[in-house]
Amino acid sequence: MTAKIIDGVAVARNIRAECRRRVESLQAKYGVVPGLAVILVGENPASVLYIRNKLRACDEIGIRSYKFDFPVSVDQAAVVRQIKVLNEDLDVHGILVQLPLPASFDLMQILHAISIDKDVDGFHLYNVGGLVLGDTVFPPCTPYGVVKLLEHEKIALEGKNVVVVGASNIVGKPMALMLMQRDATVCICHAKTRDLAQFTLLADVLVVAAGHPKLIVPQMVRTGAVVIDVGINRLPNGKLVGDVDFEGVREKASCITPVPGGVGPMTVTMLMVNTITSAERAGRRSGTAC
Ligand code: NAP
Numbered sequence: 194m195t196a197k198i199i200d201g202v203a204v205a206r207n208i209r210a211e212c213r214r215r216v217e218s219l220q221a222k223y224g225v226v227p228g229l230a231v232i233l234v235g236e237n238p239a240s241v242l243y244i245r246n247k248l249r250a251c252d253e254i255g256i257r258s259y260k261f262d263f264p265v266s267v268d269q270a271a272v273v274r275q276i277k278v279l280n281e282d283l284d285v286h287g288i289l290v291q292l293p294l295p296a297s298f299d300l301m302q303i304l305h306a307i308s309i310d311k312d313v314d315g316f317h318l319y320n321v322g323g324l325v326l327g328d329t330v331f332p333p334c335t336p337y338g339v340v341k342l343l344e345h346e347k348i349a350l351e352g353k354n355v356v357v358v359g360a361s362n363i364v365g366k367p368m369a370l371m372l373m374q375r376d377a378t379v380c381i382c383h384a385k386t387r388d389l390a391q392f393t394l395l396a397d398v399l400v401v402a403a404g405h406p407k408l409i410v411p412q413m414v415r416t417g418a419v420v421i422d423v424g425i426n427r428l429p430n431g432k433l434v435g436d437v438d439f440e441g442v443r444e445k446a447s448c449i450t451p452v453p454g455g456v457g458p459m460t461v462t463m464l465m466v467n468t469i470t471s472a473e474r475a476g477r478r479s480g481t482a483c
Contacts, residue, residue, distance in 0.1 A: 194416060196446040197346075201338075204345045205458035208466065209254055215469050216255040223476030228257045229287040229313065229468045230279045234272060234298070235265035240291045247289070250461045256468055259285065269298050273306045280308040286475055287313030287468035292363070310474070313467040316363065324367050327374045331467045336368040338459025339400060339421055340375070346448055348419055351376040354395050358382045358409070358436070359402035364423055368400055389413065401436040411441040420446040423456045 219225050229251055233244055244260070251258040261275055272290070279285050288311045290303055301318075309319045315333035323329035332340075343350065355372045359365035360383040373379045382392050384403075390413040393399055401409050402423035414420060424436030435452030443449050450456055 194445060194447065196420070196443040196449040198443070199342055199346055199421075199448055199450045199455060201342060201450060201455040201458045204342055205338075205462040208341065208459075208462050209250070212254045212462075212465050212469055215473070219469070219473055219476055220255075223479060223481065225472050225476040225479070226255070226257050226284075227287075227469050227472035228259065228282075228285045229289065229464075230259040230261065230282075230285045232261045232263070232272065232275065232288070232290045234263045234267060234291075234294055237293070240293075244291055246461050247464060250465055251468075254465050254469075256465060257284070265295050269303070272298075272303060276303070276306040280306075280311060283475070285311065286471040287311055287464075289314050289464070311471060313464060313471060315367070315467070321362070321367070324370045324374075331470070332371065332463070333363060333367045334463040334467065335364050335402075335423060335456065335460045336371050337463040337466075338456055339368060339423065340371055341463065342421065342450065342456070342459060343398070343419070346419075348398065348448070350398065353377045353397040354380070355398045355400065356380045356382060356392050356396035357400045357402070358389065358393065359400075359404075359423070361402065364402040368402065368423075372398075372400075403436050405436055406434050407436075407438045409437040409442060411438065411445050414442050414445050416445050417447045418445070420449045421456065422450050422452050425452060425457060 231244055248258045279288050288307045294300055304316045309317055309330055312320050313331050315331040320329050320331055355377040357365050357369045360381050369379045369381045380392050382389055393413040394415055396418050398419045400421045404424055406426045420442055422435035422437040426434050433453050
C-alpha cells in the first residue's frame with residue numbers, strides 16, 4: 194500500500210480563500226477590519242521566522258497586524274502592561290505571544306493576562322478548560338488544523354482508535370481532547386511511555402508531535418493507518434523533517450501528511466480563522482451594521 198499524501202498547502206489555500214471572503218463581508222457589514230497583535234520577546238531565529246509567516250498570512254488575507262518587539266532583557270511586567278493595553282484596543286481582535294519565552298518569564302502569568310475574547314492561540318486556562326468540556330472560545334491552532342485536515346479527507350473518527358504521541362500543553366493534550374470530543378478512543382503517549390510501538394500499532398489514526406526525527410518507523414504503524422506528522426525538526430544538513438520516517442511509513446499507511454507541507458501551513462491558517470472569528474464576534478457585539 195502506498196499512502197495518499199495529504200496536501201496541507203492546498204487545504205490551507207482553500208481555507209485562506211474563505212478567510213478573505215469572511216474579511217470582506219465583515220468589513221462590508223460592520224466596517225470592521227480584523228486585527229492581530231503579535232508580541233515577540235528576544236530574537237529566537239525560529240520565532241522570528243514563525244512570526245514572519247504569520248504576518249505574511251495576515252497581509253495575504255486582509256487582517257491588520259501589529260507587531261511588538263521586546264528585547265530578551267525586558268521586564269515581564271512591561272510585557273503584561275502591553276497585553277493589557279491591547280486587551281482594551283478595539284482594533285485588536287487577537288493577541289499572540291510567540292513562544293518560547295525567556296526562561297525567566299512566568300509563562301502562565303503572560304498567557305493569563307490575555308483577554309479570553311482575544312486569546313486566538315487558545316492557550317489561556319479558560320480556553321484549555323473549555324476544551325475539556327468540548328466548548329472552547331478558540332481551539333488551539335495546531336490541533337485545530339489537524340482536525341480540519343482530517344475533516345477535509347473525510348476521515349471518520351467516531352469509534353476509531355487514535356494514538357497521540359506527545360503530551361505537550363500546546364499540541365498533544367489539546368489534540369487528544371479534540372479527538373475525544375469527536376468520539377474517538379484516544380490514547381496519549383509521551384517520553385516515559387514504555388514500549389511506544391505497542392500503542393502506535395493499535396492506531397487507526399496516529400498523530401505524532403514529539404520533536405524527534407524518525408521516532409515512528411514502519412514497524413510501529415498498522416497497515417492502512419492514517420498518519421499525521423506534526424513534528425518539525427531541522428537536521429544538521431538543514432533539511433526540515435517530521436517525526437515520522439516518511440518514506441518508510443508511506444508504504445504502510447493509507448494517508449500521511451508530509452513535512453513540510455502538511456500540518457505546518459494549517460497552523461498559521463487556523464490562527465487567521467480564529468482572528469477573523471474573534472472580529473466577527475466583536476462586529477456582532479457592536480451591533481452596528483453598516
Ligand atoms: P514539546 O513541548 O517538546 O513536547 C513534546 C512531547 O513529546 C512531550 O509530551 C514529550 O513527552 C513527548 N516525547 C518526547 N520524546 C518522546 C518519545 N521518544 N516518545 C514519545 N513521546 C515523546 O513539543 P511540542 O511543542 O508539543 O511540539 C512537538 C513537535 O511538533 C515539535 O517538533 C514541534 O516543532 C512541532 N510543532 C509543529 C507545529 C506545526 O505547526 N506543524 C506546531 C507546534 C509544534 P514528555 O511530556 O514526557 O516530556
